[in-house]
Amino acid sequence: MSEQQYEKYYVPDQSPWPFVGAVALFLIVVGAGNYVVEVSKGKDGYGGIILLTGIAVLLYMLWNWFKDQINESMAGLYSAQLSRSYRQGMSWFIFSEVMFFCAFFGALFYARVFSVPWLGGASNNVSTAAVLWPTFEAVWPLVTTPGGTQTQAMPPGGLPLYNTIILLVSSVTCHYAHVGLEKNNRKNLTMFLGLTVLLGLLFLFFQVEEYIHAYTEMGLKLDSGIYGNTFFMLTGFHGMHVTLGTILLIVMFFRVLKGHFTPDNHFAFQAASWYWHFVDVVWVCLFIFVYLL
Template identity: 55%
Template sequence: MAQQGAYYVPHGSRWPIVGSIGLFTTVFGAAHWINGNDGWRWVMFAGIAVLLVMMFGWFGTVIRESIGGMYNRQVDTSFRMGMIWFIFSEVMFFGAFFGALFYARSLSVPWLGGEGHGALTHDVLWSSFTAAWPTNGPQGIGGAFETMAPWGIPLLNTLLLLSSGVTITIAHHALKAGQRKKLLAFLAATVLLGATFLFFQAHEYIEAYTHLNLTLQSGIYGSTFFMLTGFHGLHVTLGAIMLTVIWFRCAKGHFDKEHHFGFEAVAWYWHFVDVVWLGLFMFVYVL
């Protein structure tokens, strides 16, 4: 059992080295596959499998330690700080991509159109280029395309994610109030809303490729569109998986009114995903 003032330090664990091997194998195989060696994709998949084994094993160890009462308030504080820094790193991750969008839209495209220091470039290289957004570049890379209207699926997905932020908050309050049925119901609703969001995003991508000719090859607009929405969709997927795991943990009674940081950490992450989508909806779809 944990003692106040005694910080729990686990014994030697195999999971860090297993994770390192899996990560190296995944990147090594992916690098060769991207460079045209098709057989190396199986090496990448093997690395991903090792990473999944590591994640299940390591998280399982942490859960057993937590249930076993090995963590005290100091360890809880460490977990909270770790999650805060992780979310901060995610803020920087998306900040870089939003920065690329703003740089291309507010600086590069006007320069290519002749503004400021780009006057010579415009006159000599692309005198026929008009600085307008969205654009696929001076050479019309990828051909003509249409943008995704914001008031259809994107607006619906915005409402879905905002609703999921409400349901996860209600579930959190239910956990603190000891209302397990309400907790499980609203947590399940959050997972369902996230899955519905992903369904409509997949439908949106099919529509973009088959009817709008909006692809990754559609110049700077296409690349930034899919880069931002795609990575966000990946984060929604990861968040939905984590919420599903938390649902099973709640069903097993792993959390109580006072000790439930595992739930809180996932809730923090989900709220972060919601906020990122609001910025993405405004700057990618509306403006």
């Protein structure tokens, strides 16, 4: 019998970056929570500083971890078996993100389908509605809070529609960048990937403009009842994912400029592409259920 051949499986040295990333995420969660409370109560505090520190640590971690991964890949240390492990890992990561957004869409569904009708007297809850909120009208979106705060619903036209078009177009440009890489057409790869990055940045710019408009002109804030809570929770977390996706694409763009990736070896680019298509799909669902319906 011939000697059985085993494929090598590269095991990297111990890395500090998972720990650094955990610290960064902890600072972001603590800082964001305190900052929201401080803003809602009009008080000064350290929430914003903690949040910015967490973001800075996260970016530092991403930069160094990406650098280590790139150096290992370019050194030829990875094998086909390890590549399959990366694909499985990225697939499970995106699945976890799907469940993450399903939880928030589930909260929106529960509020609209169950809570609001119950407060309006549905399912024989007339007495409960009369006690909790006597003047309540079971309509969505709720533009009046129990405390009497008035707000406005964000219309689907204007900036939200522009951002929908931008993300849909960016998904197309990302696909053609991938096609260019598979055909070893570096010109198309660079051009379409650059366009995707610009469209991602444009989306984030318009979302900031939308938030400024909501806060300053519409009275739509985090404390604007269940509608304001779900609106900023869904759009805000999606904006964070677009930010991460844009960072990934920027890294891929500079790697392309340095001549990295081949038609047969480009999973890092493929993973970033998967993630970008994921955030595009989430936005389409968000635009339908948050803005249109």
